[in-house]
Amino acid sequence: MNRPYIVQVVSLGCAKNFVDTEVICGGLAADGVLLSPDREDADLVLVNTCGFIEDARREADREIRDALKWKRQKRGRAVMVAGCLPRRLREKAEELYPEVDLFLGLDDVGRAAELVRALRNRAGEGRNLPPDHLPTYLYDHTAPRLALTPASYGYVKIGEGCDHRCAYCIIPDIRGRQRSRSIDSVVEECRQLLDQGRLELDLIAQDTTRYGLDREDGANLARLIEAVDRLPGDFLIRILYTHPLYLTDEIIAAAANAEHVAPYLDIPLQHISTPILKAMRRGLDGPATRERMARLRELWPGVAVRTTFLFGFPGETDEQAEEVIAYCRDYPFERLGTFAFSPEEGTAAATMPGQVPRAVAEARRDALLAQQQKQSLARNQALVGQHLRVLVDAAAGKREFLGRTLRDAPEIDNLVHLRGPRDCLERGFVDVLIERAEAYDLHGKVLE
Ligand code: SF4
Numbered sequence: 001m002n003r004p005y006i007v008q009v010v011s012l013g014c015a016k017n018f019v020d021t022e023v024i025c026g027g028l029a030a031d032g033v034l035l036s037p038d039r040e041d042a043d044l045v046l047v048n049t050c051g052f053i054e055d056a057r058r059e060a061d062r063e064i065r066d067a068l069k070w071k072r073q074k075r076g077r078a079v080m081v082a083g084c085l086p087r088r089l090r091e092k093a094e095e096l097y098p099e100v101d102l103f104l105g106l107d108d109v110g111r112a113a114e115l116v117r118a119l120r121n122r123a124g125e126g127r128n129l130p131p132d133h134l135p136t137y138l139y140d141h142t143a144p145r146l147a148l149t150p151a152s153y154g155y156v157k158i159g160e161g162c163d164h165r166c167a168y169c170i171i172p173d174i175r176g177r178q179r180s181r182s183i184d185s186v187v188e189e190c191r192q193l194l195d196q197g198r199l200e201l202d203l204i205a206q207d208t209t210r211y212g213l214d215r216e217d218g219a220n221l222a223r224l225i226e227a228v229d230r231l232p233g234d235f236l237i238r239i240l241y242t243h244p245l246y247l248t249d250e251i252i253a254a255a256a257n258a259e260h261v262a263p264y265l266d267i268p269l270q271h272i273s274t275p276i277l278k279a280m281r282r283g284l285d286g287p288a289t290r291e292r293m294a295r296l297r298e299l300w301p302g303v304a305v306r307t308t309f310l311f312g313f314p315g316e317t318d319e320q321a322e323e324v325i326a327y328c329r330d331y332p333f334e335r336l337g338t339f340a341f342s343p344e345e346g347t348a349a350a351t352m353p354g355q356v357p358r359a360v361a362e363a364r365r366d367a368l369l370a371q372q373q374k375q376s377l378a379r380n381q382a383l384v385g386q387h388l389r390v391l392v393d394a395a396a397g398k399r400e401f402l403g404r405t406l407r408d409a410p411e412i413d414n415l416v417h418l419r420g421p422r423d424c425l426e427r428g429f430v431d432v433l434i435e436r437a438e439a440y441d442l443h444g445k446v447l448e
Contacts, residue, residue: 013050026144105130209246304407306335312361380437420446
């Protein structure tokens with residue numbers, strides 16, 4: 001009997017790239033390939049990369065070089081590199097990694113099995129560098145997909161690509177123009193995930209608020225939320241990666257009035273000072289951004305808002321950075337991430353005058369983080385003694401588990417450390433008495 005071909009997968013970067021990994025793996029599994037967490041068993045290592053910023057490229061480089069070292073140890077082993085990095089580097093990828101057997105372009109995500117089969121038969125067309133044109137591929141509910149997240153949640157990529165031209169971002173050149181799936185296809189995928197027992201559906205895209213606007217059938221995020229919300233059962237819909245420019249009253253109302261939408265919105269703002277927002281080309285100035293965010297609170301009471309801010313954009317002054325910190329003190333955001341600007345080759349911001357030293361950007365970032373930490377601790381301490389509904393994601397020991405409140409997204413927000421009966425993981429949603437608070441995480445026990 002022929003031994004099955006075994007692939008080990010390393011998935012880097014954001015949730016959108018992670019969905020690509022799941023589709024690649026689904027195609028491979030449908031073709032009889034076995035997936036193994038153990039590299040020593042494998043015939044091929046797939047590294048699905050992120051190429052967004054310098055840190056991500058460094059991590060991808062490390063993983064690719066590790067995989068190539070493994071390849072050199074035994075004849076017949078192969079390495080495949082997918083994702084944003086080869087798309088961004090193009091010919092340079094071949095020069096940098098001459099031993100990689102197969103580069104998988106973003107348009108090849110749905111035909112990974114075919115290319116791997118050709119590689120196994122040594123019948124591939126060279127090394128398949130991603131083409132020069134912008135990618136157009138987008139999976140749908142018929143694509144085989146192997147769920148690799150914990151069983152409690154699943155990502156649903158409702159669209160791909162981005163039509164914004166934020167001055168610091170290379171994503172539109174890597175991922176192509178915005179393209180949205182049909183409402184029917186998204187609803188069908190959500191139904192499949194719920195049938196598998198997923199309890200949380202995380203809607204993602206480069207900009208979810210622009211969902212559907214590239215289509216001619218009237219689809220938009222509000223209608224999509226309403227359609228997914230009509231699915232039966234006890235589950236959560238979580239909306240990630242929105243943009244303030246397209247956050248309409250209609251979208252907020254649809255989310256706020258839905259039965260299943262988690263009281264949570266992820267809305268990266270990046271800045272609040274008008275000159276910086278203009279230079280960033282975010283499409284909204286400071287007052288308009290503040291107005292949108294106030295409207296969000298007004299139309300959706302109780303929503304937990306997650307945002308990110310970018311410090312050290314070219315030309316940013318101490319006063320403008322302070323404006324961000326003061327805004328966060330007053331708004332305030334329940335969840336917050338911050339980044340220090342890094343000039344990305346090929347973006348408008350990379351060559352703008354007034355580049356801010358990295359150390360200055362990091363000091364501004366750290367000042368906001370210190371403030372956020374205090375605010376978050378006070379907010380968490382107010383939860384001690386309360387009963388919260390928690391979604392259990394994983395076991396963490398004997399009768400110990402990790403979960404999230406409805407106001408926390410997977411992999412990025414706060415955790416709840418739980419003690420409870422053995423069947424917590426199977427139960428999914430549990431009621432928890434919060435007993436102790438840290439700056440970000442909570443501790444509690446499951447109420448029987
Ligand atoms: S909205 Fe801006 S930051 Fe986000 S992917 Fe599009 S261009 Fe990049």
